[in-house]
Amino acid sequence: MFDAFLYNLREQGLKVGMSEWLRFLQALQKGLATNLDDLYPLARAVLVHTEAHYDLYDVAFLATFKGIAADPKLVKDFEAWLQKLQEMDPERPPGEWNFENFEDMMEALRKTLEAQQGQHHGGNRWVGTGGTSPWGTGGRANQGVQLGDSGGGRSGVRLADSRRWQNYRTDQTLGVRDFKVALRALRKLAKDGEEMLDLDGTIDKTAKNAGEIDLVFGKEKKNRVHLVLLMDSGGSMTPNAELVSRLFTAAKETKTFKTFEHYFFHNAIYQYLYTDFENWEREKTSDVLNRLTDRHRLIFVGDASMAPWELFTKASGIGQAAPSGLDWFTAFKRKCPASVWLNPDPERWWNHPTVSAIGNVMPMHRLTLDGLRDAIRYLKAPT
Amino acid sequence: MAEFRRFSGSDRYIADEGLIAAVNAAIVLERPLLLKGEPGTGKTMLAQAMADALKMPLLTWHVKSTTKAVEGLYTYDVVQRLNDSRFGDHDVSDIRRYIKFGPLGRALQSEEQVVILIDEADKADIEFPNDLLRELDEMKFFVPELDETFVAKKRPLVVITSNAEKELPDAFLRRCVFHYIEFPDKLRLQTIVKVHYPDIDGQLVASAMERFFRLRNIDGIRKKPSTSEFLDWLAVLSRAGVAPKDIAGAMPFVGVLVKQEQDLDLVSRQRPT
Numbered sequence: 001m002f003d004a005f006l007y008n009l010r011e012q013g014l015k016v017g018m019s020e021w022l023r024f025l026q027a028l029q030k031g032l033a034t035n036l037d038d039l040y041p042l043a044r045a046v047l048v049h050t051e052a053h054y055d056l057y058d059v060a061f062l063a064t065f066k067g068i069a070a071d072p073k074l075v076k077d078f079e080a081w082l083q084k085l086q087e088m089d090p091e092r093p094p095g096e097w098n099f100e101n102f103e104d105m106m107e108a109l110r111k112t113l114e115a116q117q118g119q120h121h122g123g124n125r126w127v128g129t130g131g132t133s134p135w136g137t138g139g140r141a142n143q144g145v146q147l148g149d150s151g152g153g154r155s156g157v158r159l160a161d162s163r164r165w166q167n168y169r170t171d172q173t174l175g176v177r178d179f180k181v182a183l184r185a186l187r188k189l190a191k192d193g194e195e196m197l198d199l200d201g202t203i204d205k206t207a208k209n210a211g212e213i214d215l216v217f218g219k220e221k222k223n224r225v226h227l228v229l230l231m232d233s234g235g236s237m238t239p240n241a242e243l244v245s246r247l248f249t250a251a252k253e254t255k256t257f258k259t260f261e262h263y264f265f266h267n268a269i270y271q272y273l274y275t276d277f278e279n280w281e282r283e284k285t286s287d288v289l290n291r292l293t294d295r296h297r298l299i300f301v302g303d304a305s306m307a308p309w310e311l312f313t314k315a316s317g318i319g320q321a322a323p324s325g326l327d328w329f330t331a332f333k334r335k336c337p338a339s340v341w342l343n344p345d346p347e348r349w350w351n352h353p354t355v356s357a358i359g360n361v362m363p364m365h366r367l368t369l370d371g372l373r374d375a376i377r378y379l380k381a382p383t
Numbered sequence: 384m385a386e387f388r389r390f391s392g393s394d395r396y397i398a399d400e401g402l403i404a405a406v407n408a409a410i411v412l413e414r415p416l417l418l419k420g421e422p423g424t425g426k427t428m429l430a431q432a433m434a435d436a437l438k439m440p441l442l443t444w445h446v447k448s449t450t451k452a453v454e455g456l457y458t459y460d461v462v463q464r465l466n467d468s469r470f471g472d473h474d475v476s477d478i479r480r481y482i483k484f485g486p487l488g489r490a491l492q493s494e495e496q497v498v499i500l501i502d503e504a505d506k507a508d509i510e511f512p513n514d515l516l517r518e519l520d521e522m523k524f525f526v527p528e529l530d531e532t533f534v535a536k537k538r539p540l541v542v543i544t545s546n547a548e549k550e551l552p553d554a555f556l557r558r559c560v561f562h563y564i565e566f567p568d569k570l571r572l573q574t575i576v577k578v579h580y581p582d583i584d585g586q587l588v589a590s591a592m593e594r595f596f597r598l599r600n601i602d603g604i605r606k607k608p609s610t611s612e613f614l615d616w617l618a619v620l621s622r623a624g625v626a627p628k629d630i631a632g633a634m635p636f637v638g639v640l641v642k643q644e645q646d647l648d649l650v651s652r653q654r655p656t
Contacts, residue, residue: 023412027412032407037400041400041401041404042404044401045562046408046560048561049417050556054563197462212469
């Protein structure tokens with residue numbers, strides 16, 4: 001039974017280690033869960049270490065226990081089994097614990113589980129919003145917990161089934177809250193400096209000073225990271241404007257960077273970069289490029305998809321050939337090896353000539369929390 | 384089965400079943416309890432509630448960005464010693480006089496079991512939690528200056544809070560019991576209000592709550608007001624004698640809830656005219 005749970009958790013990508021698993025069994029053995037309702041929060045507290053994984057946990061929990069929950073007899077068996085667990089010798093490893101009729105129960109569970117899975121795919125909802133949970137909300141009341149909403153109670157499976165934690169998954173595009181975390185990930189670039197007493201220096205100086213104490217403090221380490229954010233704006237990026245503006249705010253409010261600059265462009269970079277689109281404040285791209293050094297970290301944000309000519313054509317002024325958009329991107333990447341591209345579009349849309357062309361110039365990551373982390377890892381040590 | 388003292392919330396602190404399960408798991412498994420959640424959801428207050436409910440003293444270690452792991456155990460005031468050595472009017476030969484134990488160091492030496500709160504552990508350097516791994520695992524620490532090891536007589540209950548400013552290392556996470564405190568739903572918030580203001584006008588709470596959740600749900604709001612801000616707001620409304628019907632439209636004392644300029648703009652635009 002519980003092996004199936006472990007297997008389901010690992011299948012979801014939760015790296016549940018042996019020590020945590022044993023700790024979980026130990027918790028059961030000590031009687032921390034006497035029914036499925038208790039099991040849900042207990043296993044989550046011990047086995048899951050971040051709210052980003054709560055949703056994966058819900059999926060694994062459902063896969064394991066939804067079948068049991070549907071059958072009152074199985075629920076009874078299961079609770080009896082949890083009870084039995086407490087009588088096991090805690091000194092012996094869980095693998096050696098013996099249960100009477102254990103195999104029979106497991107077999108019955110397995111069969112029901114399989115049957116239920118079939119039903120489930122058929123769309124037959126047998127646990128959930130109807131409010132007819134087959135197992136009561138006991139267990140909680142006898143702990144004497146004062147609960148505001150204890151009227152209805154929330155059974156473990158129903159909680160899992162509601163999948164309330166989906167928004168906390170880090171592999172999804174950043175929402176309001178995620179952006180705050182993203183801001184912190186960005187700060188990993190910055191090495192916090194602090195003032196420290198230089199003991200050797202102090203002793204030297206004090207000795208030279210004939211015993212009069214003269215404190216010497218070490219120089220504060222300065223954060224040498226310069227961050228430059230270059231954002232595609234308008235056109236196909238309009239749906240992502242809110243998202244990009246959150247990233248922008250996040251970067252701007254992170255005060256630990258030595259410098260922070262931001263520019264806007266439309267689709268591709270041409271002769272000018274804009275510091276403010278609305279007021280038409282702009283700067284020559286070549287000037288910006290000249291000012292940057294290899295210590296600058298560049299983050300481009302854009303969907304990178306545009307009409308091919310917008311990227312590849314050598315935009316010409318009157319009578320003179322000028323660099324194409326791609327030329328500019330290449331020039332930036334050459335000047336600042338620590339450059340990455342963040343793309344708000346899902347990967348499946350990246351199979352587009354302009355997207356892959358830009359992807360060849362610099363690494364492209366999805367504008368998600370995971371993508372941003374990968375990007376920052378790259379910015380710290382560009383290859 | 385070994386007896387243990389169960390935690391089930393306290394009369395001042397309303398805990399949901401998930402949190403209670405996590406606290407009890409941490410107690411039974413003798414593991415640090417790591418709490419995350421939006422600011423103002425009562426992470427820090429939980430440690431106080433645990434201490435009250437289990438009748439244990441509470442020691443608090445507020446972590447700052449410059450805090451080092453060892454400072455929680457002890458600090459060696461070398462500057463003071465150096466200073467004292469100048470005039471020979473202090474006994475500087477006893478190094479003990481210059482060792483000051485931090486909150487965790489005191490918790491590990493306590494005769495009775497204590498609750499130790501390591502507040503906002505993620506604020507410190509990224510290596511901070513790793514530096515504490517051994518001490519939290521083995522519940523003992525070594526002071527090289529004294530050449531002495533201190534072993535906990537009674538394993539303290541460790542509560543660690545984090546605002547997710549920096550991510551905590553995996554090795555550290557694996558050793559903790561984890562719980563993410565969700566923002567309370569309406570029913571739970573009502574209970575929380577009752578606990579704090581038993582005599583407040585129910586009508587006022589109802590309309591304030593209605594307005595409050597609408598505010599939290601405004602699309603694009605940067606800093607969602609928290610439970611503690613809501614409680615403050617209620618207190619202000621109640622004291623100022625605002626009538627329930629006056630809350631629905633305009634928001635009196637909105638500054639208690641919303642503190643960022645952009646958010647204020649958003650809120651004012653939301654107001655029905």
